[in-house]
Amino acid sequence: MKDTSISTDIRDTAGVIGNDNDGRLTLALVGNVNVGKSTIFNQLTGLVQETGNWGGKTVELKKGTLSHHGLQIDVVDLPGIYSFATYSVEEQATQEYILTQKPDVIINVVDATSLERNLFFTLQLREMGLPVVLGINYNDIARKKNIRVDTNLLQEILGVPVVDTIAIKGIGVHELVDAALEFLDEPVNNTSRLKYGIEVENRIDKLLELLNNGLSEMPSRWQAI
DSSP states (O other): OEEEEEOSSHHHHHHHSSSOSTTOEEEEEEOSTTSSHHHHHHHHHTTOEEEEEETTOOOEEEEEEEEETTEEEEEEEOOOOSOSSOOSHHHHHHHHHHHHHOOSEEEEEEEGGGHHHHHHHHHHHHHTTOOEEEEEEOHHHHHHTTOOOOHHHHHHHHTSOEEEOBGGGTBTHHHHHHHHHHHHHSOOOOOSOOOOOHHHHHHHHHHHHHHTTSOOSSOHHHHHO
């Protein structure tokens, strides 16, 4: 494992572990803290990985290489993030990477036992129109708590591929990559708009009237929400 010095400047950080990959695909693992992202990352990349540390900080961006069905794929494990309305250095690093490096597919890992909280960030990714595959992790723990996640219904509602995983056992991990590759070959139609109820939608429409000025690269609806 090789350590790489990374600047404390967020923009420089995203540039060090970025998509300088000679045309290889890049998958970015994102999600809330403690959802099992790093376990999935280690299952996929083994020892073929680099770790970038900010000087004097514990924040890390990890990048590894995966050989999958003859393809060499770069996998990046980003710091935990709860929302794009971020304040912590860790979340800012993740946000900056997603927006500037534009990975080919974002694998959003969520905790099956805390699905409602985790899906808040998923909805933000979805509203931004980003290429997302959703990994539902900790299914074994969820079942012990009598929690059952209907992945088919979730996929229908969100308009993104959904894969069940138990990362610690390696279950569903490579299926996430398969889903990402299938997404690239035949993108899921996620252009349909998510609905938040009449009252919320009316407020969003009012904000859209103010935001549709073409001055921002970010989707106006995402900004309104």
